[in-house]
Amino acid sequence: MDECRFTLHQIEGYIATLYLLEYRDKVLLLDGGARRDAARVKIFFEQVLHRPLSDLKLMLVSHMHPDHAGGAPLLRRRSAIPIAAHYEIDRWYRGVSGAVQHIVDTVLGHYSARQQFGKLERAWYPRRLKPDFLLHDQDLLPLFSDWAAYQTPGHTLYDMVFYHPQEKLLYVGDLIIRVGDKIVLPFPTLFPELMTASLRHMAELPVRKLLLAHGGIIEVDASSSFFTDLLPQVGRCDYRSFRMIKPLCSLAPDVRSYRKSRINQD
């Protein structure tokens, strides 16, 4: 079991929190952060871990938004560190409407950083991730087989979360976020039915600790109904400003075909 022992570190990124799992002989990065977070990771290795960046053996990307998929490609280009992500993640921003959505999301990312933290950093990033390892639901991670990937569509179609069963530790990406003292579903939740299924799926996992990209670490009672308690939030949006910009977040081809299929069903 020694090879499963790790120390958990947090890095505050441009918009999201990144997590590093430091093992004796290797390090795993939970989510790639925004473009400039690549430099934050490098500095953390030099100044806090006192280890070479070459010890970083794998980077995970939970979904294609700019605060999650911006930093990893830069680190890979400079230091040849491989990326693992959903096997279809590069479909998210495909085509002309996907390219437009990618631009809109990058601008909205800036807006959110400015509003929340008063920061403005360069955040442009490639709209195709080209992962080195393609992950399917419940795959064990390459080089870190004590971790498993789970598909959790809802926020986008290709979201993944990462689970460590021995420690009952779950990195949730943007499946849920913390706003003030409240746990809420992310904006946007583009696929409500799939979000419901994802929350039910996560409710089946014994979880002791949640790592949030937006909101830090939460300890949970393993027997609690944490995820199912969030089900009434699905399809609800309490913030008027979010409702107003929702059409701007619905341009990706998968959202348009999902909407069309729902209209045809009605």
Ligand SMILES: [Zn+2]
């Ligand atoms: Zn997101």
